[in-house]
Amino acid sequence: MGNDLTLPNWLRTIGDQPHGAHRRALADEHGELTFAELVAAMDATAAALRESGAEPGDRIVTAMEPSIPHTVAILGALAAGMVAAPLNVRLTAPEARAYLSALEPAALLADPTYAQLARDTGYRVLELPAANQPGPVAERLAPLQHPGGDRTSPDEDAFAIVFGTGGTTGSPKGAVHTHRSLWLWLNTCAHGNPRVPSDVELFFSPFFHITLGTNLLTPLFAGGEAWIHRRFDPAAALAAIDQGASRLMGAPTMFAALRARPEYATTRRENVTAIRFGSAPSTGDFVRDLLRDFPNARIRAGFGATEFGSVMGFDHDDLLAGRFAGVGRPLPGATVRILDADGREAAPGVVGDLVVSCPWQTHGYYGLPEETAATFQADGVHIGDLASRSEDGWVTIAGRRKEMIISGGENVYPREVEEVVLRHPDVADAIVYGMPDERWGERVEASVVAVAGRTVEPAALREYCRAELAGYKIPKTVRVIAAVPLTANNKPDRRRARADALGQS
Template sequence: MTRYLDVLADHARHAPNAPALIDAVGEYTYAELWTAIEEHAAALRALGVAPGDRVVTALAPGAPHLAALFGVMAAGAVAVPLNIRLTLPEAYAFLAPLCPAQLLAAEPDTGLAAKLGCGLATLPSASAPGPLTDRMALTVVTPASSSPGFRDEAAAMIIGTGGTTGEPKGATWTHSALYQYAASCQAQMEIRRTDVELYFSPFFHIAVATIVFATLFAGGTAWLLPRFDEAAVLDALATGRPTRLFGAPTALLRLLEHPGFGAEHGASIRRVLFGSTASVPAFPGRLRAAFPRARLITGYGATEFGAVARVRSWEQEDGVDRGLGRPVPGVSIRIVDDAGHDVPRGSVGEVLVRAPWQMSGYWARPEQTRATAADGAIRSGDLGWLDEDGFLHLAGRAKDMIISGGENVFPIEVENVIARHPQVHQVAVFGADDPLWGERVEAAVVPHPGRGVDPDGLREHCRAALAGYKVPRRFHVLDALPMTPAMKVDKRALREVTRDA
């Protein structure tokens, strides 16, 4: 079996002194990383963790957390990075079907472990300076429990889906899948051994594999920040060491608009990777101005299959709109109707993806796995189309499509129009229940700092570019849009905060 971990072991043998990880309190070589991985795996086995057991990591991003994930995999167990911002009921809803054997946490809070019936160990020195092995020393509160239910020794990692429309599910990635995926990302994102990737996104998101695992696959360096904080990012950029930057458009916009951002902060960056920017048309141009040496890379992906389409740097030089890119090598993308039949090129349908590294299924959720599977491919739940050159464009999530008076309204189309208005800084369009129309189109807008927004002016702006049924019936002016931990607009929360406005 080909394992991602084998690549890290090779780096430790052949380039032991090369820098692998940087975080807030330390910097570590590949040799130090591999030693920490092996010692952590041994410690977990001593606790009673068996191959195929699930081990939950409830830790802040940093070198100890990343090494712990790898240590779990090296022990033959399955790593489950947890969103530590979840409430106890939310965390339990996600983890209960996984039947974890052990929980690794920063604090000895026994509430979640007791409710799950699993063991608990803490890493009390995780945030302290010192050798990585010292920072990963375990204090055992309760040893690993017997892990009931199904065991899959091919599984390496379980990543929770977003959960913005219901309970999150655990997408299972095998050792082989992580290896293939990291290799693809390293090639398609043009990562070099000499690169230093500045990373401030969560570890419970597929981005940790897309960005951090791929950087280490290349033998590069991952600089890990515990969260997105403009000042901390600026401090790191000011050193001139980072050569790559990844972030959700919302986070990158906040960085560019920080009063402390200057030319020196963009000087060392040679690649900037970002997600979809459908509602921020001017965003790529702002990135190019802020990072003049950098080339931009964007794409499309999901927790279930990772990044599967890319617009690479050399494809953006002529300014032609290429959407979210073409399928990367090895990936098939189809656009299908409700019956699963291919639609004509240029027509909107559901995006269907088949990738060599896609998830093996949702852990302990066979019905949801079957509902997502389609003849070996995965139903994404996204609506999109392929243009004549095979580039993918999105029309939004199928669940977000608004049906108003029998007409389909794609929020992205309306967002694109509103975002072009000079008063608008950010926008999100969503559907609200309506007794007459079934749903009505509504929009939440955030004005530029220090400026206002005229809803009547926005309405006239939309009427000039959109059919009447697409024009929002209500505009909500907000100070900020609610965000998920992955820095995406949380439309479920948005509907709640605007419901009685």
């Protein structure tokens, strides 16, 4: 098998030994697998892909719901030396065709839920008709199973998996990992979030998001267990916690949805030992609620991007010390620089361009050499984020350069404004954007979601902001909306929020 750093080889070291037959790796609503069964299914899928005519290096796109068969399909592609590419199934067919044009896939693997989307892309489709039904994994993956085929070991420097970017500043692009960079990323995640053998990860994210790596592949990498839900459902998530799920990851809105359920008060939340929330702006109240409601959980927050995975974070002890804002410090192995307009290190507290380099970063955008050259530069990865750093190295994200608002010649960073707006007790969620203005060029506006049972008074909110923001940063208009619009990759969609606001003007 060799010593190459690849996820398939790593999983085989667990599944091929006696303990692999006695350790559960995955469960979903229709079945479960031990590590021995997972590795056997992975290798049978790899053999079936080769038998189908696909060759090493070919891109194998998956258009499926989160499930055991979807996990095995991705691992099988990796084991066959092919390049797995989970498709953002929230894209329309024209959007999917545009994204896939750079990947030129050899085949799309589709379950019944997304078979039509797959067919509409115009590429070859292999359908797995029983993927979403109860039964043995071989039946759920049929016809993509060939037990007893020759086992292959991919080269660690070959391309392994492609994740689509969020498309917040343009069309999605496919950031590609080699087997080695994927292994190093999962290893970083495993060390940054230690676990014990009895831990169970509750996973309910779409597979096209990098949480596939941080919250599904990482537990498997660490020899742990993950329970897969097709989507986030608060009632199902609370039931899983009652049954022993001990590790959670989600956005603040997810935890608010859990808290709103009547069974929340009686759920055995003491089962939860680890919580990780993403880099979306959060408030002290949100963190204090987590600390109170999950008394046995170590709580962490992190920052990452599709192009380089997890690179910064802060830990439970930081939260206990009252440090809630920002994204924390660089992880060991990650180099984070903040550069001024002249390309020099920005002074503490000064906003500049965020540049990241780490051994586990992706190797560019598949099939897009010009975009790759613009982002993956000699000094690191430039994703267009703006940030500042304190004297002691604590990093705060100001926003994306393309989202920066220039009002009367002054730079306004939407995220800074959002963090203040979110601290208002009547505001549950918020998004800030720029609007055209004849006098100022652009003006700051905000759309907010009210806390259930409360009302947001725009004038009162603007007055609240005055204590913490300069006048030119205070939203000139505040709109109350039902929900913050999201991109297909579940990120706040400022372009759509701005378009909606323009439509109401």
